[in-house]
Amino acid sequence: MPPDRNPVCRFVAEPPQGPLPEGRWAATLTRHFLGACDALDEEADDLGEPGDVAFHPDRTWHGRTYIPATTLTSSGYELFGYVSFRAAGDDREPSEFSAVADFTPETAAENPDWQIDLCEEVLAEWRGEDGECADVTLVWGRPLVEGGDTVTAELGELTVDQCALVEDRFTLLAPDGYRGDTLTCKLYDAGGAQIAQESLYEEDDED
Numbered sequence: 791m792p793p794d795r796n797p798v799c800r801f802v803a804e805p806p807q808g809p810l811p812e813g814r815w816a817a818t819l820t821r822h823f824l825g826a827c828d829a830l831d832e833e834a835d836d837l838g839e840p841g842d843v844a845f846h847p848d849r850t851w852h853g854r855t856y857i858p859a860t861t862l863t864s865s866g867y868e869l870f871g872y873v874s875f876r877a878a879g880d881d882r883e884p885s886e887f888s889a890v891a892d893f894t895p896e897t898a899a900e901n902p903d904w905q906i907d908l909c910e911e912v913l914a915e916w917r918g919e920d921g922e923c924a925d926v927t928l929v930w931g932r933p934l935v936e937g938g939d940t941v942t943a944e945l946g947e948l949t950v951d952q953c954a955l956v957e958d959r960f961t962l963l964a965p966d967g968y969r970g971d972t973l974t975c976k977l978y979d980a981g982g983a984q985i986a987q988e989s990l991y992e993e994d995d996e997d
Contacts, residue, residue: 838865
């Protein structure tokens with residue numbers, strides 16, 4: 791094959807390695823996630839009390855495992871973020887836990903036109919050719935239409951990650967904002983037909 795004219799990092803994270811957290815493991819992750827939520831600045835917003843925490847499939851990259859989480863609050867906000875840790879292995883327990891959280895008033899219930907409910911958080915920068923850089927971005931969410939099997943992350947015309955749905959949830963890790971291209975998430979059924987898509991960015995109503 792000839793050299794790629796636009797090389798960019800693709801499929802850099804391990805695919806999900808286990809089921810969604812439950813039991814004591816879910817309780818541990820919930821404690822870390824809600825601890826990060828408690829640290830949010832609530833001076834301008836009454837966030838309310840968090841509800842049950844929903845976890846999304848794990849993705850491991852550069853030796854750390856990321857498990858995204860979301861919850862709705864009693865005031866109608868969504869708290870979202872992730873818990874990361876050094877992956878266990880060779881009889882070692884997970885270690886070096888870290889959690890990130892944020893909030894938004896924009897929820898799926900308030901946006902019936904959404905096809906996929908998305909959250910994202912930039913983890914790092916990837917440097918490409920000619921000084922171009924991409925944001926390595928963790929993206930997670932759930933389809934709002936039925937019949938889906940797999941969600942892809944597409945940068946322009948290039949698929950840069952994919953994740954099979956796990957209990958109707960997914961997690962992606964992909965480069966974003968590279969050479970003018972931005973990420974779009976697309977939902978495919980088991981036969982490979984596209985049934986929905988959603989951009990990470992709001993579209994201009996005038997376009």
